[in-house]
Amino acid sequence: MxxxxxxxxxxxxxxxxxxxxxxxxxxxxxxxxxxxxxHVPAGQICTLLGRNGAGKTTFIRxxxxxxxxxxGSVQVLGxxxxxxxxxxxxxxxxxxxxLGEALTxxxxxxxxxxxxxxxxxxxxxxEDADIADFADTRYKKLSxxxxxxxxxxxxxxxxxxxxxxxxxxTGLDTDARRAxxxxxxxxxxxxxxxxxxxxxxxxxxxxxxxxxVLAQGRVIADDTAAAIRARTGGAIVRCRTSMTPDxxxxxxxxRAADMHGRLxxxxxxxxxxxxxxxxxxxxxxxxxxxxxxxxEQAFTALSEATTEDAS
Amino acid sequence: xxRTYAGILASETGAELTQSFRAxxxxxxxxxxxxAFYMMFGVLMSRGGAAATYLLATYGIFAVMGPSLFxxxxxxxxxxxxGWLELKRAAPAPASTFIGAKLVxxxxxxxxxxxxxxxxxxxxxxxxxxxxxxxxLFCVHxxxxxxFMLIGLSIGFSFGTNGAVAIANIVFLxxxxxxGLWFPATFFPGWMVxxxxxxxxxxxxxxxxxxxxxxxxxxxGFHAAVVAGMTVACALLAxxxxxxxx
Numbered sequence: 001m002x003x004x005x006x007x008x009x010x011x012x013x014x015x016x017x018x019x020x021x022x023x024x025x026x027x028x029x030x031x032x033x034x035x036x037x038x039h040v041p042a043g044q045i046c047t048l049l050g051r052n053g054a055g056k057t058t059f060i061r062x063x064x065x066x067x068x069x070x071x072g073s074v075q076v077l078g079x080x081x082x083x084x085x086x087x088x089x090x091x092x093x094x095x096x097x098x099l100g101e102a103l104t105x106x107x108x109x110x111x112x113x114x115x116x117x118x119x120x121x122x123x124x125x126x127e128d129a130d131i132a133d134f135a136d137t138r139y140k141k142l143s144x145x146x147x148x149x150x151x152x153x154x155x156x157x158x159x160x161x162x163x164x165x166x167x168x169x170t171g172l173d174t175d176a177r178r179a180x181x182x183x184x185x186x187x188x189x190x191x192x193x194x195x196x197x198x199x200x201x202x203x204x205x206x207x208x209x210x211x212x213v214l215a216q217g218r219v220i221a222d223d224t225a226a227a228i229r230a231r232t233g234g235a236i237v238r239c240r241t242s243m244t245p246d247x248x249x250x251x252x253x254x255r256a257a258d259m260h261g262r263l264x265x266x267x268x269x270x271x272x273x274x275x276x277x278x279x280x281x282x283x284x285x286x287x288x289x290x291x292x293x294x295x296e297q298a299f300t301a302l303s304e305a306t307t308e309d310a311s
Numbered sequence: 312x313x314r315t316y317a318g319i320l321a322s323e324t325g326a327e328l329t330q331s332f333r334a335x336x337x338x339x340x341x342x343x344x345x346x347a348f349y350m351m352f353g354v355l356m357s358r359g360g361a362a363a364t365y366l367l368a369t370y371g372i373f374a375v376m377g378p379s380l381f382x383x384x385x386x387x388x389x390x391x392x393x394g395w396l397e398l399k400r401a402a403p404a405p406a407s408t409f410i411g412a413k414l415v416x417x418x419x420x421x422x423x424x425x426x427x428x429x430x431x432x433x434x435x436x437x438x439x440x441x442x443x444x445x446x447x448l449f450c451v452h453x454x455x456x457x458x459f460m461l462i463g464l465s466i467g468f469s470f471g472t473n474g475a476v477a478i479a480n481i482v483f484l485x486x487x488x489x490x491g492l493w494f495p496a497t498f499f500p501g502w503m504v505x506x507x508x509x510x511x512x513x514x515x516x517x518x519x520x521x522x523x524x525x526x527x528x529x530x531x532g533f534h535a536a537v538v539a540g541m542t543v544a545c546a547l548l549a550x551x552x553x554x555x556x557x
Contacts, residue, residue: 064401065400065401066397066400066401084403084405087401087402087403088403090401090403092398092401092402094394094397094398094401096394097393097394097395097397097398098393098394098395099395099398100326100330100395101330101393102329102330102333102334103326103329103330107326107329110322111322111323111325111326112402114314114318114319114321114322114323115314115319115402115403115404116314116403117314138333154398158402158403164401
């Protein structure tokens with residue numbers, strides 16, 4: 001096995017933090033995960049992005065050994081998922097999970113730190129997670145956002161090599177969300193590998209080295225944010241025109257045309273080609289605007305493509 | 312502090328006890344109710360050493376049953392429902408320290424529930440027993456933690472919080488009444504005796520009564536064997552309900 005994580009260690013030399021092969025999970029007739037292959041090398045922030053019910057939480061639960069996959073396999077830190085060796089190197093923040101109601105944050109941290117071989121100093125964690133203001137308040141008296149931040153602190157206390165964060169910023173206000181992002185970046189800079197699920201595109205975009213898009217239990221994209229954005233093609237062209245959408249649809253390079261009143265939105269493969277034809281077809285167009293597709297648009301396009309394939 | 316099994320068990324037990332002490336809805340009935348009942352029926356209404364001694368044996372079992380059933384039954388159901396159990400399973404905490412901490416905390420609470428009853432019996436009820444008998448009685452009373460705790464666990468693993476509270480209350484009251492913990496089972500009609508014989512509370516009470524020299528018809532060894540069998544059955548039930556968690 002490897003020695004402790006220090007700045008000298010090159011993360012690429014370490015075994016993959018997640019290695020899933022053909023992993024599926026069914027709940028009765030429902031397919032929550034469908035033959036997922038995922039290799040996450042050490043040192044990455046890997047975001048699982050998807051709508052509710054896409055299979056993100058099921059993936060996390062399988063990787064933690066809380067749920068056995070129906071078929072396929074998953075290894076964590078080179079060990080079977082859920083084994084003590086895997087759990088010792090892992091910190092966890094789950095969804096819909098409450099800590100001990102009558103315990104304070106400091107007491108929860110003391111309890112969880114006893115599980116790990118070389119835990120962090122509790123006061124340092126309290127400071128890092130920015131929970132000092134309510135570290136000695138009983139958990140049940142905290143607000144929803146404060147509870148999430150205590151859960152985040154608990155995930156950090158074992159100084160894990162791998163951190164699972166299942167929707168870590170759900171229910172947080174903007175400031176608290178940015179604080180969690182800063183923390184995640186800081187941990188990643190120190191060499192911690194992070195698997196994060198979110199349905200906020202903004203969050204995936206802000207944090208991740210790599211975005212794995214899940215839809216209906218399948219991986220439909222696995223790339224950098226920029227690459228996923230590029231997938232939907234070159235550009236979005238908007239303008240005011242008297243042209244009908246049917247006519248716009250057949251312009252060269254147009255993949256999709258959408259009309260609201262006189263405002264036409266074109267998704268095109270190669271903007272210059274389309275623009276030339278557009279200007280020829282309607283010399284009176286107005287308010288012309290060419291933009292790169294946002295991650296949101298890319299994501300919507302990807303999800304819709306999958307839904308159409310499935311039906 | 313680095314990770315040791317004893318260290319985990321200690322911090323887990325500490326957390327259990329802290330949580331219990333901060334829950335008056337658990338603390339009050341489990342600690343105050345048994346001694347209040349004993350004061351009423353065993354001391355104030357009986358006015359005699361024999362009845363006070365008899366009820367000391369049976370109310371001791373009653374006192375142990377509360378923390379065992381409610382600490383485990385309702386406690387585990389709530390922890391399961393709120394996802395606390397799941398987080399522990401994902402964390403590198405061995406399952407045995409979790410159960411072990413509950414066991415130690417329950418025994419501690421059982422001892423705390425017994426002490427005021429013993430004090431009431433000795434100082435107000437006129438109960439006089441040799442030291443060795445007090446000690447044996449204490450051990451017999453505490454050993455009742457095991458079967459009741461396993462029943463509590465099975466309830467906690469099988470029902471949600473509200474369901475577990477209801478079921479634990481039914482079990483608690485029927486074990487108390489039908490087990491002869493409140494009124495001597497010798498007064499029961501035949502059909503009730505048949506039910507009593509199926510309950511661990513009845514057999515535990517019979518063992519305790521033998522210790523204070525008020526034995527029933529059968530030998531303590533017989534009751535001990537029955538309790539042992541029931542405890543194994545309860546352990547299997549608890550194990551099965553635990554494995555169904557996934």
